[in-house]
Amino acid sequence: MPNVSTDIPKFKGISRIDSRDTHGWFVRVYNESVTYSKLFSDRKMGGRKNALEFAIAFRDDLIRELGKTYPARRIVRRDRRNKTGVIGVCRTRKRNSSGTYSEFFSVSWSPDYGSHKCRMFSINKYGEKEAFRKACAWRKQMEEAMHGHSWVNPPHQVPRYHKD
DSSP, rough: OTTTTOHHEEEEEEEEESSSSOEEEEEEEEEEEEEEEEEEEEHHHTTTHHHHHHHHHHHHHHHHTTTTTOOOOHHHHOOOOOEEESSSSSEEEETTSOOOEEEEEEEEEEEEEOOEEEEEHHHHHHHHHHHHHHHHHHHHHHHHHHHHHHHOOOOOSSSOOOOO
């Protein structure tokens, strides 16, 4: 059987599920806002290796049927949980060694498969509007470095937050 960790493109969109009662390969294909998924059970497919072969064939057929080219990575453009209006930018706070809290706009991005980066812009240092502006600009710069373009829409205003 191929090695999952070194053969990523072959397994893109396919993950292994081994729980108490479920053993198989789970396929997910995203097409805009629709997610197609199917589980290929080891038992029903005649073993782990056969289930994987069926999962790969299903994924490849579905991608062809949708007329989609499978991207090297999934790009999230919207998320209903996002409160800033800019993907990859969130407002957060950190506890200092003195026990007090400092607030930041945090920017996160994934430059390579399996790696995650983060940078923070202090609200105390820059102020609410400038910290948010700097965070959005940094996120845009990182997206352009990763994809050659940016998905960031310029923010119209700094989002309002309620104090705890």
